[in-house]
Amino acid sequence: xxxxxxxxxxxxxxxxxxxxxxxxxxxxxxxxxxxxxxxxxxxxxxxxxxxxxxxxxxxxxxxxxxxxxxxxxxxxxxxxxxxxxxxxxxxxxxxxxxxxxxxxxxxxxxxxxxxxxxxxxxxxxxxxxxxxxxxxxxxxxxxxxxxxxxxxxxxxxxxxxxxxxxxxxxxxxxxxxxxxxxxxxxxxxxxxxxxxxxxxxxxxxxxxxxxxxxxxxxxxxxxxxxxxxxxxxxxxxxxxxxxxxxxxxxxxxxxxxxxxxxxxxxxxxxxxxxxxxxxxxxxxxxxxxxxxxxxxxxxxxxxxxxxxxxxxx
Amino acid sequence: xxxxxxxxxxxxxxxxxxxxxxxxxxxxxxxxxxxxxxxxxxxxxxxxxxxxxxxxxxxxxxxxxxxxxxxxxxxxxxxxxxxxxxxxxxxxxxxxxxxxxxxxxxxxxxxxxxxxxxxxxxxxxxxxxxxxxxxxxxxxxxxxxxxxxxxxxxxxxxxxxxxxxxxxxxxxxxxxxxxxxxxxxxxxxxxxxxxxxxxxxxxxxxxxxxxxxxxxxxxxxxxxxxxxxxxxxxxxxxxxxxxxxxxxxxxxxxxxxxxxx
Numbered sequence: 001x002x003x004x005x006x007x008x009x010x011x012x013x014x015x016x017x018x019x020x021x022x023x024x025x026x027x028x029x030x031x032x033x034x035x036x037x038x039x040x041x042x043x044x045x046x047x048x049x050x051x052x053x054x055x056x057x058x059x060x061x062x063x064x065x066x067x068x069x070x071x072x073x074x075x076x077x078x079x080x081x082x083x084x085x086x087x088x089x090x091x092x093x094x095x096x097x098x099x100x101x102x103x104x105x106x107x108x109x110x111x112x113x114x115x116x117x118x119x120x121x122x123x124x125x126x127x128x129x130x131x132x133x134x135x136x137x138x139x140x141x142x143x144x145x146x147x148x149x150x151x152x153x154x155x156x157x158x159x160x161x162x163x164x165x166x167x168x169x170x171x172x173x174x175x176x177x178x179x180x181x182x183x184x185x186x187x188x189x190x191x192x193x194x195x196x197x198x199x200x201x202x203x204x205x206x207x208x209x210x211x212x213x214x215x216x217x218x219x220x221x222x223x224x225x226x227x228x229x230x231x232x233x234x235x236x237x238x239x240x241x242x243x244x245x246x247x248x249x250x251x252x253x254x255x256x257x258x259x260x261x262x263x264x265x266x267x268x269x270x271x272x273x274x275x276x277x278x279x280x281x282x283x284x285x286x287x288x289x290x291x292x293x294x295x296x297x298x299x300x301x302x303x304x305x306x307x308x309x310x311x312x313x
Numbered sequence: 314x315x316x317x318x319x320x321x322x323x324x325x326x327x328x329x330x331x332x333x334x335x336x337x338x339x340x341x342x343x344x345x346x347x348x349x350x351x352x353x354x355x356x357x358x359x360x361x362x363x364x365x366x367x368x369x370x371x372x373x374x375x376x377x378x379x380x381x382x383x384x385x386x387x388x389x390x391x392x393x394x395x396x397x398x399x400x401x402x403x404x405x406x407x408x409x410x411x412x413x414x415x416x417x418x419x420x421x422x423x424x425x426x427x428x429x430x431x432x433x434x435x436x437x438x439x440x441x442x443x444x445x446x447x448x449x450x451x452x453x454x455x456x457x458x459x460x461x462x463x464x465x466x467x468x469x470x471x472x473x474x475x476x477x478x479x480x481x482x483x484x485x486x487x488x489x490x491x492x493x494x495x496x497x498x499x500x501x502x503x504x505x506x507x508x509x510x511x512x513x514x515x516x517x518x519x520x521x522x523x524x525x526x527x528x529x530x531x532x533x534x535x536x537x538x539x540x541x542x543x544x545x546x547x548x549x550x551x552x553x554x555x556x557x558x559x560x561x562x563x564x565x566x567x568x569x570x571x572x573x574x
Contacts, residue, residue: 059569083413096326107322112412113413
């Protein structure tokens with residue numbers, strides 16, 4: 001097993017004596033990740049994602065509970081674990097700005113105990129895998145953000161980590177750079193078996209990289225299933241957007257709930273397990289002054305937002 | 314193939330940053346020349362007006378003294394405490410805990426790697442300046458000892474700054490720490506004025522503090538005083554400062570791990 005978390009709790013205390021506040025950032029958190037999985041670890045701001053990742057990487061001690069990463073207890077054996085995991089925290093660079101990536105890799109390789117021969121072999125291998133060979137000998141300051149992130153990914157993969165923790169890795173990248181970065185992550189997982197543990201607020205990161213989503217809120221897991229299962233849940237709902245030619249009240253329709261209603265438009269969610277789209281459309285066209293009508297699949301964001309609102313499992 | 318030592322590789326890589334920042338090095342050297350010229354000029358006037366000697370320093374000796382003290386100051390990163398304090402206070406330093414090497418060790422190696430090329434450049438320029446304006450070093454054998462002493466001086470300074478900046482693990486503001494530290498080095502480190510010229514009680518205070526190892530020691534050697542015991546003193550202070558900085562960082566990291574950033 002790559003990651004095994006059992007009833008993890010982290011309580012922070014703040015404030016002065018006599019006016020102490022406690023914040024339960026992580027509460028009875030439990031989940032497991034097998035080697036080779038691609039997992040999206042998501043949740044709203046303040047859900048406990050960063051705290052739990054810091055515990056799993058050994059930066060923080062938990063208040064209660066147990067966890068192992070690759071069989072190692074992170075907070076008691078941090079340095080030994082550090083040699084086996086890679087971390088890419090979006091805002092924090094592993095590379096020195098004035099130097100080329102290759103020059104920074106030399107230092108990182110020494111820190112991770114790679115001899116010169118192995119370092120050169122790894123750099124060549126990563127240049128090929130990440131299609132970044134032409135970038136490694138340019139100063140980091142001259143690279144675009146997308147190019148820099150590929151070099152950052154190479155930096156955190158230099159020592160062949162078994163688990164890769166990524167925190168908002170595509171933040172700030174343009175559409176094409178994001179797409180390319182996601183493809184590289186999948187390739188690392190498929191070709192090298194690297195376990196991917198990704199946090200991101202970008203739904204596309206989840207859709208295109210992860211096979212499984214663990215949703216956390218209020219410090220605990222509230223959803224844990226395949227991303228495909230999320231998508232299957234979508235297929236049971238449709239969004240119907242109706243443009244109105246005149247203000248009108250909405251009659252109740254079985255299997256239909258109102259998302260938005262204004263004088264000019266109405267947005268509805270149709271539960272296709274309770275009624276058919278055809279029936280709903282016929283009903284709307286008959287009873288409302290319809291100027292325009294469209295049927296769309298609801299975005300994944302909506303499903304995730306609905307999950308965020310759930311109580312914990 | 315043998316495993317490479319990461320401190321040396323880290324320092325060597327950091328030195329490359331100085332080469333990459335040639336413009337910045339040129340500005341530093343320009344500033345150094347101006348400061349040395351002004352201070353040495355002022356001291357020469359003062360020494361001359363005092364009958365050719367102040368606290369045992371002749372015009373030649375005080376010029377070589379100033380060349381050294383300014384080299385140990387100008388070659389350093391003036392933003393070290395502020396940057397390190399910011400990284401600690403913001404929690405950004407936590408990411409450095411994710412490497413299989415001690416945070417303090419990597420930072421010290423990197424900082425030393427950046428400082429040594431700058432120190433070497435200042436040393437060469439300063440020696441030329443002193444030689445041209447004041448004359449040959451009073452005792453070449455003492456100047457030879459000043460070279461390793463300069464390295465020990467900046468090493469002591471860098472380690473001490475890390476210990477000072479480590480207060481950011483407990484308090485957020487390191488601005489006052491940097492200000493206080495700088496003044497202590499200026500006065501008690503003999504940077505502004507040779508320690509022998511201080512009032513007796515202040516000289517005694519300075520003699521038991523580590524700041525004299527950071528500036529005064531190599532300057533006194535370069536001024537012609539063949540006193541190898543100064544290097545022994547520097548090594549001893551370096552060991553004490555390393556222990557102190559290590560203790561601060563270990564305690565700080567434990568606090569970070571329990572209380573969070």
